[in-house]
Amino acid sequence: MSDLPEEFAIIATHFAPLSGEGALNLSDDAAIFTPPKDRELVISADAIVETIHFLPIDPPDLVARKLLRVNLSDLAAMGATPHAYLLTLSVPRTTPKTWFAAFAAGLAADQKTYNIHLLGGDTSSTPGPISLSATIIGHVAPGTALRRTGAQPGDSLWVTGTIGDAALGLLALQGKIPDPTSHLSARYQLPIPRLGLALYGIVHACMDVSDGLLQDAAHLARAANLTAEIEAAKIPLSPAARAADNLQLCLTGGDDYELLFAVPPASEPALLAACAAATIPVTRIGRFLPGPAQLRVLDAQGTPQPQSAQGWSHF
Amino acid sequence: MSDLPEEFAIIATHFAPLSGEGALNLSDDAAIFTPPKDRELVISADAIVETIHFLPIDPPDLVARKLLRVNLSDLAAMGATPHAYLLTLSVPRTTPKTWFAAFAAGLAADQKTYNIHLLGGDTSSTPGPISLSATIIGHVAPGTALRRTGAQPGDSLWVTGTIGDAALGLLALQGKIPDPTSHLSARYQLPIPRLGLALYGIVHACMDVSDGLLQDAAHLARAANLTAEIEAAKIPLSPAARAADNLQLCLTGGDDYELLFAVPPASEPALLAACAAATIPVTRIGRFLPGPAQLRVLDAQGTPQPQSAQGWSHF
Numbered sequence: 001m002s003d004l005p006e007e008f009a010i011i012a013t014h015f016a017p018l019s020g021e022g023a024l025n026l027s028d029d030a031a032i033f034t035p036p037k038d039r040e041l042v043i044s045a046d047a048i049v050e051t052i053h054f055l056p057i058d059p060p061d062l063v064a065r066k067l068l069r070v071n072l073s074d075l076a077a078m079g080a081t082p083h084a085y086l087l088t089l090s091v092p093r094t095t096p097k098t099w100f101a102a103f104a105a106g107l108a109a110d111q112k113t114y115n116i117h118l119l120g121g122d123t124s125s126t127p128g129p130i131s132l133s134a135t136i137i138g139h140v141a142p143g144t145a146l147r148r149t150g151a152q153p154g155d156s157l158w159v160t161g162t163i164g165d166a167a168l169g170l171l172a173l174q175g176k177i178p179d180p181t182s183h184l185s186a187r188y189q190l191p192i193p194r195l196g197l198a199l200y201g202i203v204h205a206c207m208d209v210s211d212g213l214l215q216d217a218a219h220l221a222r223a224a225n226l227t228a229e230i231e232a233a234k235i236p237l238s239p240a241a242r243a244a245d246n247l248q249l250c251l252t253g254g255d256d257y258e259l260l261f262a263v264p265p266a267s268e269p270a271l272l273a274a275c276a277a278a279t280i281p282v283t284r285i286g287r288f289l290p291g292p293a294q295l296r297v298l299d300a301q302g303t304p305q306p307q308s309a310q311g312w313s314h315f
Numbered sequence: 316m317s318d319l320p321e322e323f324a325i326i327a328t329h330f331a332p333l334s335g336e337g338a339l340n341l342s343d344d345a346a347i348f349t350p351p352k353d354r355e356l357v358i359s360a361d362a363i364v365e366t367i368h369f370l371p372i373d374p375p376d377l378v379a380r381k382l383l384r385v386n387l388s389d390l391a392a393m394g395a396t397p398h399a400y401l402l403t404l405s406v407p408r409t410t411p412k413t414w415f416a417a418f419a420a421g422l423a424a425d426q427k428t429y430n431i432h433l434l435g436g437d438t439s440s441t442p443g444p445i446s447l448s449a450t451i452i453g454h455v456a457p458g459t460a461l462r463r464t465g466a467q468p469g470d471s472l473w474v475t476g477t478i479g480d481a482a483l484g485l486l487a488l489q490g491k492i493p494d495p496t497s498h499l500s501a502r503y504q505l506p507i508p509r510l511g512l513a514l515y516g517i518v519h520a521c522m523d524v525s526d527g528l529l530q531d532a533a534h535l536a537r538a539a540n541l542t543a544e545i546e547a548a549k550i551p552l553s554p555a556a557r558a559a560d561n562l563q564l565c566l567t568g569g570d571d572y573e574l575l576f577a578v579p580p581a582s583e584p585a586l587l588a589a590c591a592a593a594t595i596p597v598t599r600i601g602r603f604l605p606g607p608a609q610l611r612v613l614d615a616q617g618t619p620q621p622q623s624a625q626g627w628s629h630f
Binding site for chain 2: 031034041042049053073074075080087120122127133137140149208
């Protein structure tokens with residue numbers, strides 16, 4: 001369905017060089033993909049929309065990389081090895097060639113970083129904001145994909161990296177808060193998928209934090225039919241996030257793309273070793289307890305915080 | 316990335332029931348997919364955008380089915396058997412639940428028709444028009460996928476079904492031409508992917524007609540580095556398309572989702588038998604000749620028609 005001016009030239013110039021094995025140079029109706037032998041495939045699709053998930057001022061190469069990384073984070077959450085991706089772009093007819101060149105350069109950079117290639121996709125026009133979608137394909141040894149279900153009473157709750165930087169980064173890019181080191185805006189524009197951890201047999205459950213730590217921790221609790229308890233004071237914050245002094249936003253804002261784990265006590269040394277080997281910081285922030293499927297947040301004094309319909313109202 | 320009101324309720328109510336093997340009930344970070352043994356996967360992704368590929372007045376169930384069928388047509392063009400799909404939806408925040416219910420009902424209907432299931436995806440908001448994307452996964456016996464390349468001098472050029480109905484159907488839905496039987500609008504709103512033909516070893520090349528017969532036939536010619544010649548008078552038109560008397564639009568309009576084949580003379584009986592077995596009409600409309608990679612269109616008198624920069628200007 002060609003409706004974009006010079007669609008075929010755009011594909012040949014900017015996207016065909018990104019294609020790899022099975023993509024047939026993006027010149028056929030579909031890709032042919034021979035699955036790696038004796039592996040299960042892990043597949044996910046995420047869309048990002050201009051003004052909703054990225055800003056019109058965001059550089060196109062960072063938008064491309066964010067699109068890939070948001071999808072790669074889903075593979076990280078399953079413990080999968082990335083392999084390839086498909087892409088659909090809906091962009092205004094007036095989009096300049098320089099946009100496509102920069103966007104493709106971003107894809108190229110992250111293809112190299114994550115050892116993936118383009119398998120196929122579609123480019124069309126839209127009268128609205130830029131709408132992008134990617135489907136990412138990875139693989140695992142059969143039966144070893146990490147799952148959201150499976151946390152047990154007595155497991156501790158761990159999170160990688162720091163929380164809240166991206167949500168604060170959006171405010172910084174909107175000029176609402178200072179960001180002297182650009183740390184916050186960088187975390188918003190360029191998430192870091194936590195790939196490369198070998199956690200099968202170590203964690204009971206895993207997911208990525210994309211919708212806000214509290215909401216996602218509540219998902220883990222519901223998936224296990226347990227109560228999850230988080231100690232707010234233990235949540236890892238970057239120096240820039242501490243300076244911003246907005247814990248409420250950090251815990252609910254989303255776009256972190258960190259990983260959240262349920263870990264049995266006996267496996268904690270193995271978790272620490274695996275994270276150290278991958279140079280990924282990890283912090284114990286809570287635990288799973290028998291009880292109703294819910295999330296409980298404790299303040300620095302150990303007092304449970306009330307949850308309103310709108311979320312946690314104060315820390 | 317949850318930003319749509321009640322996103323999780325929408326997924327649980329409308330989409331989880333459509334999910335199948337490997338989708339983990341759409342409640343994990345990604346799907347786990349065990350590829351069928353000893354098969355190659357065939358994968359494609361297409362996006363459709365409101366006002367560009369479908370109309371705001373199109374019923375949501377038909378929009379859902381069109382999204383699937385546009386993608387299924389790519390599998391048909393490769394001779395692949397459909398298996399599953401992923402979906403990304405970007406819709407306005409004000410989209411009513413009834414829209415999702417109708418959209419999901421359309422998916423359910425075509426899942427049954429084509430024996431496919433939902434593997435995963437994403438739902439987000441957009442300040443613009445509805446933007447939808449699907450990635451379709453099918454499979455073939457290794458080495459048997461049909462390709463666009465491979466037409467030989469002396470092959471004839473065949474097309475399934477009728478050409479031009481969908482492009483005329485768009486005009487009809489816009490109130491610009493009459494459509495007393497609704498045949499034309501139905502072809503625009505609900506394409507019929509030509510799945511189920513067993514053509515490996517029969518055709519030399521195959522693609523689907525989505526961008527207009529002439530443009531797509533030119534693709535086949537370029538892929539083979541041959542001249543393709545089409546006899547305009549032989550192009551199959553429905554009675555409704557004949558009545559509309561706009562051959563120019565029929566040949567360039569797009570959205571046909573028919574298949575185009577290059578067939579060696581010795582295989583023509585086998586092609587006819589395969590199409591008859593699948594009750595799919597097929598018509599010989601031209602041939603491949605040695606010569607520059609180009610398309611030549613002959614009028615009823617056998618006179619080549621001039622091609623302008625804008626396409627074929629007159630028939």
